[in-house]
Amino acid sequence: MSTVRTRDGLFSVIAADLTAVDDRLQEPVERSGALLQTVATYALASGGKRIRPALLLLAARASGDGGPDQRERAVTLAAVAEMMHAATLIHDDIVDRSAMRRGRPSANARWGADVSVLVGDFLYSRAIQILVADGDMRILQAFADATVCMTEGEVLQLQLLRDLKISEEDYLRIVTGKTAALMSAAARVGALVAGASMLTVEALAAFGLSLGIGFQLVDDALDYVARQERLGKPVGSDFREGKITYPVIHLMRTASLADRAVLEELANQADLDNGDLDALRALVERYAAVPATMRLVDEYLARARTQLSAVPDSPACRALHRLVDFVRERDW
């Protein structure tokens, strides 16, 4: 899905602000050295879906339209959300040794881990600096809490690599860290910028969290169904990388003793060939692991809709509702 398509449809109510975010993302690196500028600009370049900035802008708009000053602040903070997201993507590509990101070589593949580590650090530090200049401690807290949760979740994922006995609780902690924490922060910050009531702030933060968990669960389900042309990676990549996600948790709960033994054998293999992947796919199919994951997705998205019902109707609120549908239906 291209950014353009989302802007014309889903995010049309904030299209102008999203363009302003893209412009704003040029500024943080303007006074830095040539290499830093090149790599940071590459990492921030359009091509991403800008879901976190959009969430922040929509949450702000749904909480009331405070005029040009508020809009300006929301754009700045939406850019910060994207900078933080870009920082984690750069570092994730080192962690996962990914060669590709958003259809291009990853920064890690192009400039090496040394440059990538530092550019990620720069983007995060620069984001904090912008938040300090903005001057709202509650907003700083929202982002700081999110990044702590993100790093805790990512390390937990490494700790539980290849662990078929992973609990649903730990899995959800990882999912929250990977995706939901920053989405929740973005929605919370949007509400804070608009001076929303505590009730609305918490409702939108909870909405972002549920939406984010649903979003990541769909990702984890798609890993077992999506075709290579779409995601740019083969089916079962997560399992190959040792990441045990909900479809496999479902298998471990419902599969026969013999099938679980097969799964354990696959998980312990250093490398999976095509035959192994066929065996994995067959298990996922036999025990309907993808539909089971989508049932959990539906639970979280139902929660997201309920949480959103605390927010008064408006074009922005309706766009947030459509975002929920979109997360359910996406298959790019």
Next chain:
Amino acid sequence: MSTVRTRDGLFSVIAADLTAVDDRLQEPVERSGALLQTVATYALASGGKRIRPALLLLAARASGDGGPDQRERAVTLAAVAEMMHAATLIHDDIVDRSAMRRGRPSANARWGADVSVLVGDFLYSRAIQILVADGDMRILQAFADATVCMTEGEVLQLQLLRDLKISEEDYLRIVTGKTAALMSAAARVGALVAGASMLTVEALAAFGLSLGIGFQLVDDALDYVARQERLGKPVGSDFREGKITYPVIHLMRTASLADRAVLEELANQADLDNGDLDALRALVERYAAVPATMRLVDEYLARARTQLSAVPDSPACRALHRLVDFVRERDW
């Protein structure tokens, strides 16, 4: 030099507070997962010289003794300074592919780049979270500015690797980023915690900056003289890694055309054997590159002493003066 020796001598006036910092450094990881706890604790473990926490505590004490509450805050913030330092060390070890750190295997060597990237990110995010809880925006700004400067300096160093034409200005920017920015922030924050006047705050921040530049310049000089047993790395490591530091800048300014050609050839070689290192050492010796560096060190340390003269005499202020002497004389 062991931590114990510094605590008994140089830092004796804040010895109790430094012990409190060590205890405080256990807390930030207490509620995180097992792997994160293990690696973060390893990275934060004693063995470092705790110069940044000491600088913060001494600056606070030199700015006035505000009683137990202020002391408690200073300990918290000193722990933050060490967390940020530890975060950059973990990431630096990935950048430099260092196998050793403080006489032990680096986190990178022991747990891999994937874990190290994330644990560094965690320590930095957790540090920000603690600063948010502390609630002083000026302190957040001091640390945020320092980390932006640090990452800019580190990337600039990579950009100018093997570039014998590096300007002194760019070199000092790298030196500032590597060491002086965080030392300056530590001294500034110490003064801020103690509610010092703007004049004292700026004097101590400037002092930390000069001291830090002197500190790093000594490091860069020692790389060409220190024996392997002391630093745990061979002479000329910086040059081998492509890092052009002041001794080489001095050579490029003063050496004959023929000798500069030798230097250029050495800089372009993928790997230096013992004969190459002897040739490098001979050039450094012939043009007195180390004494030239130490003259620049003396300039910065003289500045540091002048800046410190704005601070009223006290045991803590005298300890800061001794820290200046110590930076000049250290050769561990």
